Amino acid sequence: MREVAIIAFGQTPNRRKELHRNDAEMVAPVVAEVLKGVGLSRRDVDFTCSGSSDFLAGYSFSWVMAIDALGAWPPIQESHVEGEAAWALYEAWVKMLCQEEIEVALVYGFGRQSMSSPREVMVLMNDPYLETPLWPDTISQAALQARALLDAGLCTERDFAEIAVRNLRHAESNPLAQLSGRPDPDALLETPTIASPLRKHDCPPITDGACAVLLAAGDRARELCNRPAWIRGLAHRIDVQALGRRDLTHSHSARLAAEAAGAIGTRVDIAELHAPFTPQDWILQRELEITEGTVINPSGGIHQGNPMMGAGLVRFGEVAARIIRGEADRGVAHATQGPCLQQNMVGVLEGE
Amino acid sequence: MELNDHEEALRGDHVLQYPYRRATGPILGRFFTEIRDHGRLLGMKTAAGKVLCPPVEVDPDTLEDLSVDDLVEVGPAGCVTSWTWLREPRPGNPLERPFAWALIRLDGADSALLHAVDAGSESAMRTGMRVVPRFCDERSGGIRDIACFVPED
Amino acid sequence: MADAQKPVTYIKTPIAIHYDYSIGTGSSTFMRAIREGRILGSRCPDTGKVYVPPRLSSVETASPMSELVELPDRGVVYTYCIVNIKFYDQVLEIPYAYAYIVLDGADSAIMHLIQECSVEEMRPGMRVQAVWKDPSEWTESLENIRYFKPTGEADLPIDTIMNQIRKKSYA
Numbered sequence: 215m216r217e218v219a220i221i222a223f224g225q226t227p228n229r230r231k232e233l234h235r236n237d238a239e240m241v242a243p244v245v246a247e248v249l250k251g252v253g254l255s256r257r258d259v260d261f262t263c264s265g266s267s268d269f270l271a272g273y274s275f276s277w278v279m280a281i282d283a284l285g286a287w288p289p290i291q292e293s294h295v296e297g298e299a300a301w302a303l304y305e306a307w308v309k310m311l312c313q314e315e316i317e318v319a320l321v322y323g324f325g326r327q328s329m330s331s332p333r334e335v336m337v338l339m340n341d342p343y344l345e346t347p348l349w350p351d352t353i354s355q356a357a358l359q360a361r362a363l364l365d366a367g368l369c370t371e372r373d374f375a376e377i378a379v380r381n382l383r384h385a386e387s388n389p390l391a392q393l394s395g396r397p398d399p400d401a402l403l404e405t406p407t408i409a410s411p412l413r414k415h416d417c418p419p420i421t422d423g424a425c426a427v428l429l430a431a432g433d434r435a436r437e438l439c440n441r442p443a444w445i446r447g448l449a450h451r452i453d454v455q456a457l458g459r460r461d462l463t464h465s466h467s468a469r470l471a472a473e474a475a476g477a478i479g480t481r482v483d484i485a486e487l488h489a490p491f492t493p494q495d496w497i498l499q500r501e502l503e504i505t506e507g508t509v510i511n512p513s514g515g516i517h518q519g520n521p522m523m524g525a526g527l528v529r530f531g532e533v534a535a536r537i538i539r540g541e542a543d544r545g546v547a548h549a550t551q552g553p554c555l556q557q558n559m560v561g562v563l564e565g566e
Numbered sequence: 567m568e569l570n571d572h573e574e575a576l577r578g579d580h581v582l583q584y585p586y587r588r589a590t591g592p593i594l595g596r597f598f599t600e601i602r603d604h605g606r607l608l609g610m611k612t613a614a615g616k617v618l619c620p621p622v623e624v625d626p627d628t629l630e631d632l633s634v635d636d637l638v639e640v641g642p643a644g645c646v647t648s649w650t651w652l653r654e655p656r657p658g659n660p661l662e663r664p665f666a667w668a669l670i671r672l673d674g675a676d677s678a679l680l681h682a683v684d685a686g687s688e689s690a691m692r693t694g695m696r697v698v699p700r701f702c703d704e705r706s707g708g709i710r711d712i713a714c715f716v717p718e719d
Numbered sequence: 720m721a722d723a724q725k726p727v728t729y730i731k732t733p734i735a736i737h738y739d740y741s742i743g744t745g746s747s748t749f750m751r752a753i754r755e756g757r758i759l760g761s762r763c764p765d766t767g768k769v770y771v772p773p774r775l776s777s778v779e780t781a782s783p784m785s786e787l788v789e790l791p792d793r794g795v796v797y798t799y800c801i802v803n804i805k806f807y808d809q810v811l812e813i814p815y816a817y818a819y820i821v822l823d824g825a826d827s828a829i830m831h832l833i834q835e836c837s838v839e840e841m842r843p844g845m846r847v848q849a850v851w852k853d854p855s856e857w858t859e860s861l862e863n864i865r866y867f868k869p870t871g872e873a874d875l876p877i878d879t880i881m882n883q884i885r886k887k888s889y890a
Contacts, residue, residue: 348660
C-alpha cells in the first residue's frame with residue numbers, strides 16, 4: 215500500500231470569537247503557513263479537500279467562498295465534506311492511495327460557531343422527525359451519556375472533572391490555547407450544572423478557527439519533511455444515530471474504527487482524543503484501550519479550544535506535529551461527529 | 567489607501583429560515599396518526615422479535631423493509647433509562663420551566679424514545695422511574711403531540 | 720380533541736437559525752466606503768487585477784492584497800438576465816434586468832439592477848452609470864446605489880475588455 219504521511223500542520227490561535235476575518239480570510243494565512251513551512255507553492259498541491267458546515271456558516275455553499283483563500287488558478291482538483299475536516303483528511307488519504315499522480319494534498323477545516331448557537335445548530339444532525347423538533351441541545355444529549363456512565367458505576371463526576379483538569383494543565387504548553395490553567399477539581403465540582411451531571415468544565419468552549427494539514431506520499435514526503443508522520447492506519451465507523459438504540463456507555467463505532475486502524479493493543483506515546491465532553495474522553499480511553507504510558511491530549515485536547523469543523527483535524531495535526539518534531543514516535547489521533555460519539559475516525563501515525 | 571484587518575468587521579443579524587415539509591412515509595405516518603387520533607404509541611416489531619419505539623423502517627438485522635402491519639402497541643407508560651436536568655430551558659424546547667430530558671423505554675419496547683419529563687424538580691428524577699405521556703389538547707401529527715412525559719403515580 | 724382526519728403523511732418542521740453574522744475584512748472595507756459614496760476594490764500584486772469588493776488575498780494567486788483602489792460609479796454591462804418572476808417583497812415591475820457590470824478600471828464584475836432601459840435594449844457592452852439614493856439615506860449597503868442606467872454613450876467592445884482581463888490572469 216502506498217505510504218502517505220502528514221508533513222505539515224497549522225492552525226489559527228484558538229479564540230472565542232473571530233472579530234475581523236470571514237471564513238476565507240481565516241483560512242488563507244493558515245494555508246499559506248503550511249505551504250511555506252515545507253517550501254511549496256499552491257501549484258505543488260495536487261488535490262485539496264476541506265471540511266466545514268453550511269449551517270455553522272449561515273449560508274449554503276459556504277465552503278465555495280473559502281476556495282478564494284487558495285488561489286485556485288489554474289483550476290484545481292478539489293473536494294469538500296460537509297462536516298468535520300478529519301473526514302476531508304480521510305478522503306484525501308483514500309484518493310492518494312488510489313491515484314499515483316496525487317503526491318501532495320492539502321486538507322483544511324474552518325468554522326465560526328460563535329456567530330450562532332452551536333448548542334442548537336448541531337441538533338440539526340439529530341433525527342428530523344423524532345428528535346430535532348424538540349430541540350434537545352447538544353449539552354443535554356451528552357449529559358444523557360454522562361448519566362449512563364454514572365448509573366453503571368463506571369465513572370464519578372470527579373472522574374469527569376479530572377479529565378478537564380488534565381486537559382487544561384496540558385494546554386499550558388500550547389501557545390495557541392484559548393483556555394488553560396490548573397483549576398482545583400473540587401472547586402469545579404462546586405459549580406452549577408448546565409445539564410446534569412455536566413458542568414461548564416465538562417463542555418467544550420466556543421471557538422472560532424481554521425486549520426490545515428499537508429499530506430505527501432512516499433519519497434515526496436521524505437523530500438519535503440525530515441520526519442514525516444506516516445499514516446499507518448486510518449478508519450472510520452458510524453453507529454446508529456438514535457440515542458435510544460445505543461448503549462451510551464460505549465462507542466462501538468470508535469472501537470471498530472480503532473481496530474480497523476490498527477490502534478488496539480499497540481503501544482503509542484501520545485493520543486489526541488476528540489472528546490467534546492469529558493465523559494466521552496473516558497469512553498474513548500476504554501474503546502481505544504489507551505494504556506497508562508500514553509500521554510493523552512498533550513495539546514490540551516478540546517477543552518483548550520474547539521474550532522468546530524476543524525477540531526478533529528487538529529487532533530491529527532497535533533499528533534503529526536509532535537512526531538515531526540521528534541517529540542513522539544507513535545500516536546493515535548481520533549475525531550468524532552454526530553451526537554454522543556456516533557461517528558468516529560481513528561488513525562495511527564508513526565515517525566521513522 | 568491600505569487594506570488591512572485592523573478594524574473589527576461589520577456585523578449584522580442574519581436569520582437562516584427554512585419551512586421544511588417532510589414526508590413521513592407509511593410507518594412514521596401511522597406512528598404519528600395513532601398519537602394524534604388515539605393517544606396510542608406504536609413500536610415496530612423486528613424479525614428478531616425486538617420491538618423498537620420509535621419505530622424504524624428497515625430491520626436492523628436483516629436489512630429487510632418493515633411494514634405497517636408489524637407495528638404493535640407499546641406503553642403508554644414507560645421507564646426512564648437515562649436523564650438529565652436542564653435548569654435553563656432553551657428556545658423551542660417542549661417546556662418553558664426547568665425539566666428533564668430522558669430516554670424512555672415504553673412498556674413492551676426494547677429501545678428508548680427521547681422526550682421531556684415534567685418532573686417539577688431534579689430530585690424527582692431517577693433512572694428506572696416510571697413515566698406516562700401527557701398529550702396536547704390540540705394535535706397536528708408529530709412528536710410534539712406528546713407535550714411531555716410526567717411521573718406515573 | 721383530534722377528529723377523524725386524513726392519516727398523517729407529512730410533518731412541518733420549520734427551522735430558523737439566528738446569526739450574529741460577521742462579514743469579514745474585505746466586505747467591511749467595501750461597505751464602510753460605500754456608506755461614504757465610494758466604491759473600493761483591491762489590486763493583486765502579481766497580476767495587477769482589481770477586484771471589487773476588495774479581498775484580503777488574491778483570488779487567483781493567494782497573495783495577500785493590501786492596495787486599495789477607488790473606482791468610478793460607471794462601467795460596462797458584461798452580461799445580464801431578464802427577470803420574469805416576482806420575489807416576496809419585490810416592488811419592481813417585471814420584466815426587469817439584472818446585470819454584471821465591469822466598472823471602469825475593475826477586473827471583476829459587480830451585480831446590480833438596470834433601470835431606465837427597456838429589456839429589449841439590454842445588451843453586453845452597454846455603458847451604464849449608477850443612480851444613487853439621497854446621501855442622507857446612505858448606509859453600509861450596495862443599495863445606496865438604487866440601480867444603474869444606460870448613459871447613452873456608444874457601446875464599448877466588452878469582449879475585448881474581457882479578453883484583456885483574462886490575459887492578466889496568472890498563468
